[in-house]
Amino acid sequence: MTQRNGTEITKAGREDLPVLAETLFASKIGRKYYPTLETLLTLMERSFDDDQFYILYDHTEMAGFIWFQTKGAFHTFTYLHMIYVKKEYRQKGYGKTLLEFLEKAALCPEGKNKLQSKIFLVVGEWNQSAIQFYINEGYITLSTIPGLFRKKIDEHLMMKECFRA
Numbered sequence: 001m002t003q004r005n006g007t008e009i010t011k012a013g014r015e016d017l018p019v020l021a022e023t024l025f026a027s028k029i030g031r032k033y034y035p036t037l038e039t040l041l042t043l044m045e046r047s048f049d050d051d052q053f054y055i056l057y058d059h060t061e062m063a064g065f066i067w068f069q070t071k072g073a074f075h076t077f078t079y080l081h082m083i084y085v086k087k088e089y090r091q092k093g094y095g096k097t098l099l100e101f102l103e104k105a106a107l108c109p110e111g112k113n114k115l116q117s118k119i120f121l122v123v124g125e126w127n128q129s130a131i132q133f134y135i136n137e138g139y140i141t142l143s144t145i146p147g148l149f150r151k152k153i154d155e156h157l158m159m160k161e162c163f164r165a
């Protein structure tokens, strides 16, 4: 799907997963949550049939990616597993572009047109810049879950209601 400014969002193939895993594992968030690159890659490979992976290209370069499950929250709503924009591409609107893409996908799960939907995600309390990013894009914090994935890391459960324009 072609976006503005010469960027394009393309569905990732199974063959793209090693690059996505390497990119994520090279980052602070990747190392915080996944013990090894192999663990992360295995998780992505096991998720591939049920989850959606899309890559945002700036011309031919991968600028970022998004990983979500359309019925991952309460078997009904979209769950955003991960959004990642490479450091050199941040603060240029790519994260926002990926979230807009996610909203369109949430409103059209399995080809159905919905008038409204909800997107859920969790984000670490330590990740204040991502929390601010989500707030800027209309997400609200519903609660904080202590030690959800890692004993010492509390997670913000966030949600956005989205509507067909």
Ligand SMILES: CC(C)(COP(=O)(O)OP(=O)(O)OC[C@H]1O[C@@H](n2cnc3c(N)ncnc32)[C@H](O)[C@@H]1OP(=O)(O)O)[C@@H](O)C(=O)NCCC(=O)NCCS
Binding pocket: 029, 082, 083, 084, 085, 086, 089, 090, 091, 092, 093, 094, 095, 096, 097, 122, 123, 124, 127, 128, 129, 130, 132, 133, 134, 136, 137
């Ligand atoms: C969070 C992340 C995806 C944001 O991507 P980005 O491309 O830099 O974001 P954008 O340029 O699209 O910014 C969108 C909005 O969020 C704001 N924003 C982005 N990063 C921000 C930051 N570090 N601090 C405060 N606000 C921020 C922008 O100012 C912008 O606001 P506006 O629409 O009012 O102008 C990116 O920083 C990233 O990949 N971080 C590492 C991975 C991560 O933490 N992912 C979240 C996992 S839960």
